[in-house]
Amino acid sequence: MELIVALGLIAFKVAFLIAMLLLLPLPLTWLERKIAGHMQQRMGPMRVGWHGLLQPVADGIKLLTKEDHIPAEADRFLFKLAPILALAPPFVVFVAIPFGESVSVLGHEITLYVSNMNVALLFVFAVIGIEVYGVIFGGWAANSKYAVLGSLRTCAQMISYEIPMGFAVIGVVMLAQSMSLLEIVRAQAGVWNIVYQPVGFFVFFVAGLAEAQRIPFDLAEAEGDLGAGFHTEYSGIRFAFFMVSEYAIVLLVSVLVVILFFGGWNGALVPLPPLLWFLLKVAFFVYLFIWFRFTFPRYRYDQLMAIGWKVLLPLSIANIIITGVILGAATAP
Amino acid sequence: MFFADFATALTLTFGYMFSRSVTMQYPDKEKWLPYARYRGHHFLKRDEEGEIKCVACELCARICPCDCIEVVPYEDDKGNRRPAKFEIDMARCLFCGLCEDACPADAIALGQQYEFSSFSSRDLVIGRDNLLGKPGKATTGGGVVAARLNTEQDVLVVTSAPHGYNWWRNIRRT
Ligand code: SF4
Ligand code: SF4
Numbered sequence: 001m002e003l004i005v006a007l008g009l010i011a012f013k014v015a016f017l018i019a020m021l022l023l024l025p026l027p028l029t030w031l032e033r034k035i036a037g038h039m040q041q042r043m044g045p046m047r048v049g050w051h052g053l054l055q056p057v058a059d060g061i062k063l064l065t066k067e068d069h070i071p072a073e074a075d076r077f078l079f080k081l082a083p084i085l086a087l088a089p090p091f092v093v094f095v096a097i098p099f100g101e102s103v104s105v106l107g108h109e110i111t112l113y114v115s116n117m118n119v120a121l122l123f124v125f126a127v128i129g130i131e132v133y134g135v136i137f138g139g140w141a142a143n144s145k146y147a148v149l150g151s152l153r154t155c156a157q158m159i160s161y162e163i164p165m166g167f168a169v170i171g172v173v174m175l176a177q178s179m180s181l182l183e184i185v186r187a188q189a190g191v192w193n194i195v196y197q198p199v200g201f202f203v204f205f206v207a208g209l210a211e212a213q214r215i216p217f218d219l220a221e222a223e224g225d226l227g228a229g230f231h232t233e234y235s236g237i238r239f240a241f242f243m244v245s246e247y248a249i250v251l252l253v254s255v256l257v258v259i260l261f262f263g264g265w266n267g268a269l270v271p272l273p274p275l276l277w278f279l280l281k282v283a284f285f286v287y288l289f290i291w292f293r294f295t296f297p298r299y300r301y302d303q304l305m306a307i308g309w310k311v312l313l314p315l316s317i318a319n320i321i322i323t324g325v326i327l328g329a330a331t332a333p
Numbered sequence: 334m335f336f337a338d339f340a341t342a343l344t345l346t347f348g349y350m351f352s353r354s355v356t357m358q359y360p361d362k363e364k365w366l367p368y369a370r371y372r373g374h375h376f377l378k379r380d381e382e383g384e385i386k387c388v389a390c391e392l393c394a395r396i397c398p399c400d401c402i403e404v405v406p407y408e409d410d411k412g413n414r415r416p417a418k419f420e421i422d423m424a425r426c427l428f429c430g431l432c433e434d435a436c437p438a439d440a441i442a443l444g445q446q447y448e449f450s451s452f453s454s455r456d457l458v459i460g461r462d463n464l465l466g467k468p469g470k471a472t473t474g475g476g477v478v479a480a481r482l483n484t485e486q487d488v489l490v491v492t493s494a495p496h497g498y499n500w501w502r503n504i505r506r507t
Binding site for chain 2: 038043291295296
């Protein structure tokens with residue numbers, strides 16, 4: 001009986017997560033287009049529903065009913081595999097993400113995470129690394145020069161930025177003495193990590209921007225020079241897969257930033273429910289992503305590489321060393 | 334300073350987020366009312382007795398750089414020279430307004446109407462009686478008025494009371 005309840009609970013949580021992640025791009029696209037519009041003194045979507053609120057639904061229907069086009073010269077198997085490869089990892093990663101401690105429903109304590117892994121951080125980085133294959137295969141399989149160029153760039157970009165990103169969180173792990181995201185948040189109950197790890201946050205956030213392939217690092221789909229980059233040849237629902245994946249990663253990076261550096265669900269000043277605090281912080285970072293997108297121009301390819309290897313990597317390594325030295329000095333007998 | 338420009342850029346876009354948008358929801362919500370000097374669709378004027386002012390001197394037809402006005406004169410029952418046929422090919426007109434300047438009788442002018450697109454260039458040859466009925470110069474202008482699309486009446490936009498006249502002044506320009 002116990003087992004069935006536990007399994008049912010996990011199934012319910014997973015289903016809820018999947019539904020949430022699949023549905024979240026709807027308000028996010030609306031928000032992104034609205035913000036874009038207003039920043040450019042336009043209005044954004046206005047016609048479908050109140051202030052265009054139903055526009056994403058209309059777009060979704062359009063994408064679902066559109067012709068699913070596969071180029072004649074494409075590698076059909078990889079072409080079909082790529083969107084799934086791009087979509088699945090961001091979803092899988094959320095299994096390891098805690099959204100809070102626990103809430104009690106009907107006398108039961110329900111934890112706000114699917115699993116509390118002791119190596120959650122490692123798991124997140126390992127799984128999210130797979131996402132790049134979706135982009136690479138997508139670009140390669142389409143057999144179009146724009147798509148290949150897009151995925152080549154992604155390849156180099158992902159490799160260059162995953163290293164500083166991984167290094168940036170080591171400081172956090174040192175402070176919390178654990179790789180479990182839950183423990184990391186608990187360790188920040190007093191002071192948020194941003195106070196101790198400003199450099200780590202900076203490196204992580206910039207690398208996160210690059211990992212999510214958002215402006216100013218969206219070279220993989222630079223619409224100015226590559227058509228649409230790796231998804232040039234995709235249409236209909238397969239294109240939607242890439243879109244959903246992109247939003248899921250934006251969300252993931254925001255969630256990670258909040259968990260690692262901004263105290264997770266630990267509130268400050270105003271006493272709000274922990275989950276609300278968490279969502280508010282995540283919403284702020286999602287907004288920051290959108291805000292950046294419509295403020296900054298795209299970096300050139302060599303600049304991108306220079307930032308990754310010459311700025312972020314040394315910074316993150318210096319951060320590790322300094323954190324280690326200070327921690328060692330503080331805990332020395 | 335390092336990153337100071339980033340901060341400036343971000344504050345700028347943030348400020349713009351709360352500025353008025355320049356979008357005009359034409360044609361089913363809002364519409365622009367042109368200034369009085371606007372050169373839109375031609376119209377022919379009438380005098381106090383309600384007669385057409387044009388004396389069919391054909392000066393406008395002569396001066397027109399596009400050769401798009403055709404005037405055929407006749408003598409009406411009062412013995413006045415009037416146009417029997419007065420046609421402007423709107424498809425060729427470049428809205429230079431020379432015809433308006435040349436007219437000795439102050440009979441032709443370019444009015445405020447700008448919604449006369451058509452599927453056929455033949456429909457754009459506008460005759461005398463049609464020109465007499467066209468809207469004249471705008472008296473107020475430079476503003477956005479509420480409007481709604483009237484599908485019964487071609488694409489003409491029905492406007493209601495004007496509002497927001499300092500529209501152009503209200504938007505943010507940096
Ligand atoms: S506005 Fe210019 S082009 Fe048009 S009819 Fe008059 S003179 Fe000709
Ligand atoms: S509109 Fe004016 S210029 Fe043209 S024929 Fe008539 S009187 Fe002459």
